Amino acid sequence: MKLLNRYLIRQLAVMTVYALLALLALYSFFDIISEIGDVGEGSYTGWKMMQYVLMQMPAHAYELMPLAVLIGGLIALSQLAAGSELTVMKTSGMSTQKLIAVLLQFGLIFAVATALLGEWLAPSLSQRAENLKAGALSGKISTGSQGLWLKEGNAIINVREMLPDHTLLGIKAWRHNEALQLVEAVAAESATIDADSNWHLQNVHSSRLSGLQQRDGQMDVDLVQTEFDKEKQWDIGLQRNLLDVLLVDPEQMSVSALTTYIRHLQDNNQQTRQYEIAWWRKLMYPVAAMIMALVALAFTPQSTRHGNMGLKLFFGICLGLAFHFAGRLFGFTSQLYGVPPVVAALLPTLLFGLLGVYLIRRQEKR
Template sequence: MKLINRYIIRQMAVMAVYALLAFLALYSFFEVINEMGDVGKGGYTGGKMLQYLALNIPAHAYELMPLAVLIGGLIALSQLAAGSELTVIKASGMSTRKLLGILSQFGLIFALATVAVGEWAAPKASRYAENMKSSAISGKISTGSSGLWLKEQNHIINVREMLPDHTLTDIKIWSHNEHYQLTEALAAETAALNADGSWQLNKVSRSAIGAEQITAAREDSVRWPVSFDAALLDVLLVKPDQMSVSALWTYIRHLESNKQQTQAYQIAFWRKIMYPVAAWVMALVAFAFTPQNTRHGNMGLKLFGGICLGLAFHFAGRLFGFTSQLYGIPPFLAGILPTLIFALWAVYLIRKQEKR
């Protein structure tokens, strides 16, 4: 039986990888079309665009993993059924429960892969991709572990982060003269973006550095004019889909302490929790939609239905996220309902097959 187990898992895994690669190629094609409009802006060349697309592949792979498991499992199991291999395997003494155990092992492999990609590879690669693109287009932006660094005329500006309402936090500004001698150091706890593009700094500490002395002062509010596009700061706006579970949890607590809206991040948090489970559930859905008897000629129809079901699941998560924010559905329910519904449906279809 161990040989049969490895054979089934290998067949399904190979098809799932093929399906994932096909979807990634399709996504990359559409992204090339979308990015062509930005090529030529600043230092954003064709090579930079390809680098940007390559860095976004882990994020796309994470999003498509359950869909690849479903379609790969469907194709592999349908091939086994078409060649009567599935019938022979059952006739050799393998029960449906044992077969579901094999499918669970296959789903678990891709669930672990989903965790690895979603927690480590995708967040880091996506963040680096956005930073690289913004740096290439603007020509004067650089990022690091301490936030965003900008060079504005005779000022060097550091912004730690930007909250969802576009409030800047922990701003530091150093000014120098034409001889690059430091003339002023300024620190502000927060800053708001004004309609005219300037910043309204709040709770400001500034130190004027003279030839012989340093003069310190504190001000409640200071208007600071800037000439660069405020859109450059979007690199600091943390996107929920690009964050790991641990980062989301930390960021949610941070937003709550700053009395900011957290619903979008809570939905993303629960979706991240359930996404590896979804990869496992899709293996069961694949079995539920696999025709057990090929004599009725329904294999192609069931395969098409399973693919449509996978696409429905792929977009259901986003739909539940939007409806949750519109109608006040608890983020926990919005995050788990798509996976739970598909799991219950798979169990129902499998039990229905067994009663025939």
Template sequence: MKLITRYLIRQLSVMTVYALLAFLALYSFFDIINEVGDLGKGSYNGAKMMQYVLMQMPAHAYDLMPLAVLIGGLIALSQLASGSEITVMKTSGMSTKKLIAVLLRFGLIFAVATAALGEWLAPSLSQSAENMKATATSGRISTGAQGLWLKEQNNIINVREMLPDHTLLGVKVWRHNEAFQLAEAVEAESATLNPDNSWQLKNVRRSLLDGEAVRTETQAEQNWPVRLQRGLLDVLLVKPEQMSVSELTTYIGHLKNNRQQTKLYEIAWWRKLMYPVAALVMALVALAFTPQNTRRGNMGLKLFGGICLGLAFHFAGRLFGFTGQLYGIPPFIAAVLPTMLFAVLGVYLIRRQEKR
């Protein structure tokens, strides 16, 4: 039985890797088409474009892993069914429960791979890719027309741009008192980050509000003991779905400490935790859509149905995230519900298949 288990896992894994590589090739082709328009901007040439596309592959692999598990599992199990190998395995004593256990072991392999990609490889490479492209096209990292906005204790901070070496340009700070009245406005030409997380402001202009009077001061340099963590600015330059669980935890804590909305990031946090489980669920769904009797001629139809279901799952997570944010659904439910629904569907279809 161990030999059969290893054989099944090998067949399933090989087809899943093939499916993942096919998806990555397709997504890379779309990335290249999307990036062609930026060629020639600054020093962004063909070599850097290919480097950017390659660095985005781990993020695509993370997104596509459950879909690859489903399609790879469907193809492998359908091939085994068409050759009557599954029938022979069941005849030799492999029950449906044992087959499910093998599929869960297969799914667990890719669940671990998904977790590793989402926590370590994909976030760092995606962030490096965006920074590399921004540096090549414009020589600076920009977060939009209004720059980057932060809130820390009684300070509202705006940073216009951030250079690749973490030098901040166009720093503005508005400090309010406990009554939420403006008490001070600070404008600095640039700032550098010190090892102790403080900011070294340069060419500083301060406006102090004292009753009805405004007092203005200028300084060449000023050390500002801000409490923001050094890596927090890097976290803010990427989308929530591109962050790791640890980065999301850090940023959610910062938002809560400053009494700001956290729902978008909490949904992303729960999705990060649940997404590897989707690989296990897709392995079960693959079994549910595997034709048991190939003589009925429904193999192609079932394969098509399974692939459509996988695509539906791929986009359902994003849809539930937007819906949860729009209608105030708790982040845990918005993130977990798609995976749970597909898990229930897979178990139901397998039980229905066994009763026939």
């Protein structure tokens, strides 16, 4: 029986990977169509556009994984049913309960893959993709291991990260004169930017150099002035939209990043509902892969007629798309009517899981 289980899981997994690759190819095509208009601006070349599209693929894979599991499961089980293999398996002793257990194992594999994509790979590469594109289009920014680097006038600025409310964290700046000599270094804990592009820094440490002279090929400094300001306004003239590449949508943030930001909002007595919904959805989304495996069994045609098979496959795919949009709908409903975030995240998965179990039981009674 273990050999039969491995055979089923392998067939299901292969078809799921094929379905995922097909969906990724379709999404990547749409991304290319969307990005082609920006090619040629600044240093945004066709190669950089392809890099941008490739780095967005893990995020698309994360979003599409449950749908791919559903489509791959439907195709694999339909092929097994068409070849009478499912019938042979059942007559040889594989009950519906055992078949469901195998499908849950198959779904668990892709649930783990979904969790890994959503927690590590997708958020990191999506951020790099946005940084790459913004840097190529504007020519004023670049990225490194320490965050975002910007050049504006005689200042070089480093921003470690930006919170979803546009608060900047970990700001460092260096000013130089016309002779490219360092004249000031600034470090701030955080900052906000107003509509006039003025930076409002908090907890600012500044160091100014004066009396710069070139002696024997070395730089001499007569005086270093240091000061600390609780708050300080900095008129840098840097447009706010250039920093939006640091801004991450809640749906693209990892669970750990969402947890940190929710605590930040709670400490500052701010609304957290939107991010709590995203947090719970992140926890529940991998489970959707297992639920879609059950739905695939529920929509597997018992007849070998091709028309019936195609119709079942069509309805199964429509159901997968409905699940995708239902999650977003329940998220908006939670914000509008005050539904607890855990309920808004859990309800779509629970409803589709119950629907899958009901359809399987109904199918068995026939």
